[in-house]
Amino acid sequence: MAATLIDGRAIAQQVRDQVAADVAAFTAETGVTPGLATLLVGDDPASAVYVANKRRACVAAGIADLHRHLPADVAQEQVVAHLQELNADPQVSGILLQLPVPAQLDATLLTGLIAPDKDVDGLTPISAGRLMQGAPGLRPCTPSGVIELLDRHDVPLEGAEAVVVGRSDLVGKPLIHLLLQRNATVTVCHSRTRDLAAVCARADVLVAAVGVPKLIGADAVKPGAAVIDVGINRTDDGLVGDVDFDAVREVAGLLTPVPGGVGPMTIALLLSNTLAAARLQRG
Ligand code: NDP
Secondary structure (H helix, E strand, C coil): CCECCCHHHHHHHHHHHHHHHHHHHHHHHCCCCCCCEEEEECCCCCHHHHHHHHHHHHHCCCCEECCCEEECCCCCHHHHHHHHHHHCCCCCCCEEEECCCCCCCHHHHHHHHHHHHHHHCCCCCCHHHHHCCCCCCCHHHHHHHHHHHHHHHHCCCCEEEEEEEECCCHHHHHHHHHHHHHHCCEECCCCCCCHHHHHEEEEEEECCCCCCCCCCCCCCCCCCCEEEEECCCEEEEEEEEEEEEHHCCCCCCCECCCCCCCCCHHHHHHHHHHHHHHHHCCC
């Protein structure tokens, strides 16, 4: 039987509607409108589109759009000054530095300057440490979106064999910790993993966050498994994921399409994090 497809667009819309309702209630109760400061440096067209989408989604959710656009040749000290100003500004609940930044800037240093309670991307070392220790804090959006998709489909995580392919700081590593917190038995694979398909085939929950088109074939999927495809790869055939969709669809129990799976969840979770950040700042 073909896998049930996970409709990421519909679930993301549900999350966004819930955030909008929660933002309205928060604002009515506290008089505070949560605000997201997106910081875009330069004119990379893809980044401009991503930031425009995030800003539109904020406005739709009742979150103030506090965007700043800096020229491509801006000096590091100036970006530092902007981040410090945003850190100190009580109207700013969340700060998002759109990556990548131009080569003269040190992305790791700049990201690390964001106040942890405003770190809506969840990428600062303090947010990463809080996640690893299970302490309250802001979690990275894409991995949180993966968990949300699994939860909305009632996929049991406790005691489940979960395999994550990919160990980036952005997706794979935070996801490992989110799954561990839910008491899954977690295995992580990467470019040096021997016999990837055999390891993946053990998984009740398989997440691919790699960036290699169709890396995960039907032989890597346990019948009935929940398969989440984070990959976004531009090919001659259009956008494809890391999972060989047509083949895996015949084996998996649940499967995300690309596009329309994990992608829409990232923005939804960004909105949710912005409200969470506004709450954190009120203690
Ligand atoms: P990175 O390039 O930072 O990490 C890729 C990971 O995949 C690395 O850990 C690498 O291993 C591993 N890897 C590479 N080749 C193989 C292979 N042949 N077998 C097993 N593992 C391999 O990517 P990101 O985590 O940033 O992104 C992954 C994918 O997810 C990309 O397609 C990206 O576009 C997409 N993405 C989608 C988002 C969304 O909103 N849907 C958000 C963010 C990313 P090693 O560490 O050994 O090098």
